[in-house]
Amino acid sequence: MRQALALVAALLGLAGAALASAGEMLTSADPAEFRAALDARKERVVLVNFWATWCRPCLKELPELLILEKKYAAQGFELLAVSLDEPADRETIVRPFLAKWFPELRSLMRRSPDMDSMVSVVDPAWNEVLPTSYVLDGSGRVRARLQGGKPVAEFEAAILPLLAKP
Secondary structure (H helix, E strand, O other), X not given: OHHHXXXXXXXXXXXXXXXXXXXXXXXXXXXXXXXXXXXXXXXXEEEEEEEOOOOHXXXXXXXXXXXXXXXXXXXXEEEEEEEOOOHHHHHXXXXXXXXXXXXXXXXXXXXXXXXXHHHOXXXXXXXXXXXXXXXXXXXXXXXXXXEOOOOHHHHHHHHHHHOOOO
């Protein structure tokens, strides 16, 4: 029985790291789980978007990024949002916020005490500007960094050359 419970716990941990795209709207992750979520998306062009509920440019950008994801999903594009809100605010602020304003967004949320530990998985030299997005190619390499509120055309210009042709 203990072995079965241990197996279930391990599988649930992997599921959290993989971020069930059709399930949980907000999944807590530490840097290792974030890395695992990125590794699970190899072969896809991934836009990693670091955001927070208190960041106005982030909130302006998110709807446009969701539209991009729908528009280019069939060509191998995926949005991986990562909330940098305080871990203690997960249930009281972030989850209700997503449910009200962005119910279709599936996001990781940092479980680590500092923002840098999450972003450093992608960019060890991050300068703490939000929003910050990174475009990763199919092998997981960072191909572009977009900081501050950017127009959707800049995101498209960064991802289109990397996408599979329909």
